[in-house]
Amino acid sequence: xxxxxxxxxLGELFATAGGALAMALSQAVGSQAVPPVESPWWxxxxxxxxxxxxxxxxxxxxxxxxxxxxxQSRARRGVEMPIRRIGGLDAMDEAIGRSTEMGRPVLYVxxxxxxxxxxxxxxxxxxxxxxxxxxEFGTPLIVPVKDSVVLTFAxxxxxxxxxxxxxxxxxxADNVRYLSNEQFAYCAGVAGIxxxxxxxxxxxxxxxxxxxxxxxxxxxxxxxxxxxxxAKQHQLPFFVAACDYTIIGEEYFAVTAYxxxxxxxxxxxxxxxxxxxLAIAALLVATVLGVIHAEAHFAGRPSAFSHYTDLFKGVVAxx
Amino acid sequence: xxxxxxxxxxxxxxxxxxWAFFSPLPAARAVNAELLAxxxxxxxxxxxxxxxxxxxxxxxxISARHPDSxxxxxxxxxxxxxxxxxxxxxxxxxxxxxxxxxxxxxxxYEKFFQPLQSTMFSLLAFYIASxxxxxxxxRSFEATLLLVAGSLVMLGQVPMPTWLPESAAVGTFLQxxxxxxxxxxxxxxQSAIIIGAALGTLATGLRIILGVERSYLSE
Numbered sequence: 001x002x003x004x005x006x007x008x009x010l011g012e013l014f015a016t017a018g019g020a021l022a023m024a025l026s027q028a029v030g031s032q033a034v035p036p037v038e039s040p041w042w043x044x045x046x047x048x049x050x051x052x053x054x055x056x057x058x059x060x061x062x063x064x065x066x067x068x069x070x071x072q073s074r075a076r077r078g079v080e081m082p083i084r085r086i087g088g089l090d091a092m093d094e095a096i097g098r099s100t101e102m103g104r105p106v107l108y109v110x111x112x113x114x115x116x117x118x119x120x121x122x123x124x125x126x127x128x129x130x131x132x133x134x135x136e137f138g139t140p141l142i143v144p145v146k147d148s149v150v151l152t153f154a155x156x157x158x159x160x161x162x163x164x165x166x167x168x169x170x171x172x173a174d175n176v177r178y179l180s181n182e183q184f185a186y187c188a189g190v191a192g193i194x195x196x197x198x199x200x201x202x203x204x205x206x207x208x209x210x211x212x213x214x215x216x217x218x219x220x221x222x223x224x225x226x227x228x229x230x231a232k233q234h235q236l237p238f239f240v241a242a243c244d245y246t247i248i249g250e251e252y253f254a255v256t257a258y259x260x261x262x263x264x265x266x267x268x269x270x271x272x273x274x275x276x277x278l279a280i281a282a283l284l285v286a287t288v289l290g291v292i293h294a295e296a297h298f299a300g301r302p303s304a305f306s307h308y309t310d311l312f313k314g315v316v317a318x319x
Numbered sequence: 320x321x322x323x324x325x326x327x328x329x330x331x332x333x334x335x336x337x338w339a340f341f342s343p344l345p346a347a348r349a350v351n352a353e354l355l356a357x358x359x360x361x362x363x364x365x366x367x368x369x370x371x372x373x374x375x376x377x378x379x380x381i382s383a384r385h386p387d388s389x390x391x392x393x394x395x396x397x398x399x400x401x402x403x404x405x406x407x408x409x410x411x412x413x414x415x416x417x418x419x420x421x422x423x424x425x426x427x428y429e430k431f432f433q434p435l436q437s438t439m440f441s442l443l444a445f446y447i448a449s450x451x452x453x454x455x456x457x458r459s460f461e462a463t464l465l466l467v468a469g470s471l472v473m474l475g476q477v478p479m480p481t482w483l484p485e486s487a488a489v490g491t492f493l494q495x496x497x498x499x500x501x502x503x504x505x506x507x508x509q510s511a512i513i514i515g516a517a518l519g520t521l522a523t524g525l526r527i528i529l530g531v532e533r534s535y536l537s538e
Contacts, residue, residue, distance in 0.1 A: 051343045058341050064521055065529075072531070116358070118520050121527065125534050148369030149362055157535070174376050178369035182432075184439035196387060210443065217446040231516035233509050241454035242446075249512040253519030256534060264531045272518040279514055 056312065067274050072267030081266040088227050088245035089258050095201035095225045096133050105140040105175075106130070107199035109190055109215060111206020111230070112146045112183055115153055119231055119252070123206035124153045126229075126255045130203055131161025135170035143176045144193060146186040151178045187211035191218040204228040204243070205252070208235045216242035229255070282312070326530045333528030373398070401427060468504070472497050 050058055075081050099106045108130055110123040127143065134141040143158060145151045155176045162171040179189035191214065194202065202219040204212070205228065212228075212235040219226045220242050228239035229247030239246045247255070250272065257265035286308060293303035332354055339351030377391035385391070401424070407413050408424045455470075457463040475497025479490040526532035 048344060050341050054341050061521065061525075064518075065525055068522065068525060114362070118523055121535065122523055125532065128534055148365040148367075148372075151369055151372055152365060153535070174379060176372075177376055178372040181366075181369070182436070184436040188435075188439050192390075210440065213446045213450060214439070214442055217450055231512075231519060233512045233516070236512070238450065241450040250515030250519040253516070253523045256532065260534075265526070268522040268526050268531070272515075272522045275518055276514065279518075 064271060064275055068268050068271035071270035071274070072264050075263035075267040075270070081263075081270050083254070083258055083261075083266065083269060086247065086251050086254070086258060088229060088247040088251070089255060091225075091227055091245045092130065092203075093133055095203070095227055096130070096137055096139060098225055099134075099200035100137040100139045102200045104198055104200035105142050106134050106201045106203070107190075107193060107197075107219075107224070108141060108143045108203045109206070110143065110145060110150060110154060111204075111208050112186060112211065113207035114147050115149045117207050119207040120147075120150060121153075122253060122255070124150075124157045126203075126205050127154060127157040128161045128164070129256070129259050131158040132164040133161075135162040135165035135167040138167075138170065140172060140175055142193060142197065142199060144179050144186070144190050145177070146179065146181060146183070148178055148181075151176065183209065183211055187214050190215055194218045194222045194224070198222055199224055202226045204230075204239070205247070205255075206230065207232055208239075213238035213242060219243075322533070322536050325536055326533065330528060330530050333524075337528065370398075468500055472500055475500075 071081070096106055108127055110127060111117075111120055113120050115121060115124075131141055141158060143154045145154050155173070158176055159168075159171050162168050180186045193199070194215075195218065199222075202215075202224045204215060204219075204226070208215075208230050209232075212230075216226060216228060216239055226243040227245045227247070228243040229252045230236065230239065231249050231252050233249065236246065236248055253272075254269050256262075257269050286305070289303075289305040289308050290297065293305040296303035297305050335347075335350050336354060339347040342348075374395065377395050380391050381388045381395075404427060405424045408421050411420065414420075451469070454462070455466045457466050471493065475493040475495075479486040479493070483489060523532070527535070
């Protein structure tokens with residue numbers, strides 16, 4: 001059960017924090033009750049509470065979180081946070097409008113991964129916006145899904161989108177469809193919908209694998225306007241080649257901030273930009289040091305370059 | 320409360336799993352394993368919802384005599400037929416003499432499903448050709464660059480014909496060009512996308528875990 005586990009976890013934490021506090025206090029008052037300290041408390045705290053190998057990642061996450069909160073509070077105070085135009089996002093309304101004019105449905109494919117994948121979760125957030133716009137225009141929205149948990153999320157997102165638009169009657173339960181749990185069976189099902197029901201706009205936003213090009217090319221052949229988006233870099237070339245608009249990498253995670261302009265969400269975009277700038281600066285320093293100490297590096301001797309790169313080991317964790 | 324409780328649960332579960340990633344404490348790992356086990360149970364139960372959705376929509380289309388209803392009949396027959404065979408295999412019902420426990424369901428899977436999957440996958444070859452044909456048309460400066468780079472990469476991957484003068488030297492040169500384009504130009508672009516996507520993932524994860532992003536919740 002999770003509760004005993006939680007209790008044990010709290011016990012360990014209190015023991016660690018309490019021990020550290022007791023030692024600090026005893027040192028401060030000169031008490032002899034506590035045995036002598038073998039290593040500083042922060043080192044033992046680090047070994048027990050944070051895996052030392054993951055400390056750089058932890059520091060990076062905390063730093064990012066801090067930047068995010070500062071940016072959010074600035075955004076809430078009214079500091080303007082400009083966000084560049086993203087063609088694919090501007091074209092969303094246009095694509096749904098085109099479907100409305102042609103009297104054909106809109107197709108939204110949320111990728112083929114499970115709900116625990118962050119891109120699938122984010123796809124559900126975008127789906128709500130697409131559903132709202134489709135409901136405002138009175139256009140049917142078809143959402144085929146590959147995973148049954150995603151099905152329940154998609155049903156809720158579409159329902160909520162229709163409510164946001166003030167059109168709860170626009171929700172058609174039969175249009176959120178579970179097709180198959182198998183990759184290519186699902187792919188065949190979506191291709192079938194594209195060919196038989198002829199949606200005029202195809203949105204493909206989420207995590208895609210080998211089926212990406214089959215879906216994008218089938219959609220192209222059916223004459224639909226296509227907007228694709230993924231952070232999976234291996235599938236991006238296929239979408240770029242076959243779709244009208246492609247939302248690339250980080251742009252994909254900026255959709256809700258872009259569409260709602262909510263200060264809290266804009267703050268997170270600013271935090272990502274600041275962190276990216278720092279990453280670029282760190283890379284430039286590494287490049288300069290690498291050039292200066294190239295000889296020592298290739299000879300396997302320690303240098304300022306090797307010490308510098310050691311600092312970043314573990315920021316990208318293996319698991 | 321309809322919004323606060325789900326947000327609280329999201330924050331608690333998200334923090335517990337994040338902590339389990341960073342912490343070597345056995346209890347943190349235990350909480351993580353327990354939460355993941357709960358998630359597996361939810362996934363298994365939700366599978367029934369998927370089947371219910373599939374059956375409901377198919378039966379509706381069949382009863383309405385939709386033009387595609389023949390596909391729906393086939394779908395239901397296949398799904399329940401395979402389920403029946405699987406159940407017979409599990410319980411050893413109607414098992415022919417000398418047959419293994421999963422012989423029949425494995426046979427259906429290997430002889431019908433796998434070839435169908437391979438057929439779908441093989442379509443990719445044709446789609447790559449048609450997409451490349453469109454992408455490689457030199458309509459603009461960028462498209463021309465793509466055409467030239469793509470051609471060089473392709474040429475670097477194939478052996479040079481022996482009748483070509485200096486074929487070995489040309490082949491080596493093209494391989495070097497291909498390696499340069501893939502490692503430095505393509506590699507740099509991919510790294511940039513990965514860094515951007517990783518930061519986006521981190522931002523989104525924190526937004527959801529800390530309850531900043533709430534649009535996944537009902538009003």
